[in-house]
Amino acid sequence: QVQLVESGGGSVQAGGSLRLSCASSGYTGSDNCMGWFRQAPGKEREGVATFYSGRLTSYYADSVKGRFTISRDGAKNTVYLQMNSLKPEDTAVYYCAAGDRVKMVVTNGAIACGMGPHEYNYWGQGTQVTVSS
Numbered sequence: 001q002v003q004l005v006e007s008g009g010g011s012v013q014a015g016g017s018l019r020l021s022c023a024s025s026g027y028t029g030s031d032n033c034m035g036w037f038r039q040a041p042g043k044e045r046e047g048v049a050t051f052y053s054g055r056l057t058s059y060y061a062d063s064v065k066g067r068f069t070i071s072r073d074g075a076k077n078t079v080y081l082q083m084n085s086l087k088p089e090d091t092a093v094y095y096c097a098a099g100d101r102v103k104m105v106v107t108n109g110a111i112a113c114g115m116g117p118h119e120y121n122y123w124g125q126g127t128q129v130t131v132s133s
Helices: none
Strands: 003-007 010-013 018-025 033-039 046-052 057-060 068-073 078-083 092-099 104-107 110-113 127-132
Touching: 003 092, 018 033, 018 092, 018 127, 033 068, 033 078, 033 110, 046 068, 046 078, 046 110, 057 068, 057 104, 057 110
Parallel strands: 010 127
Antiparallel strands: 003 018, 018 078, 033 046, 033 092, 046 057, 068 078, 092 127, 104 110
8 A cells, every 4th residue: 555654844934945755655666756746725736846766857847946856765765845945825735646657748858757636646645834924
């Protein structure tokens, strides 16, 4: 049974940093997708960043490009989201997700995992990130 457990959320002032972690169990393989999504109150869930284990490529939403970095530690089965220069509009519940039938995209000439939430079939419970101005 696949389990994803997020940690690292919290409250921070604008301009600050947080690092989210997603520990996975029961989910292995060398050709799959993991991603971070977020959902603010009254808004739809949106993709933030994805990581493709097959090519070690990452893909970012325009709103976080240059500020957030997704990475993976295969030995620990953990995916991280380093969030820098946080803004109040980054406030949301952040979810870790995994999927093996995700639609791929091409970014900067490399293949990467897309961000369609409905294409990810395993989800964590979410962790709250609050950024104050």
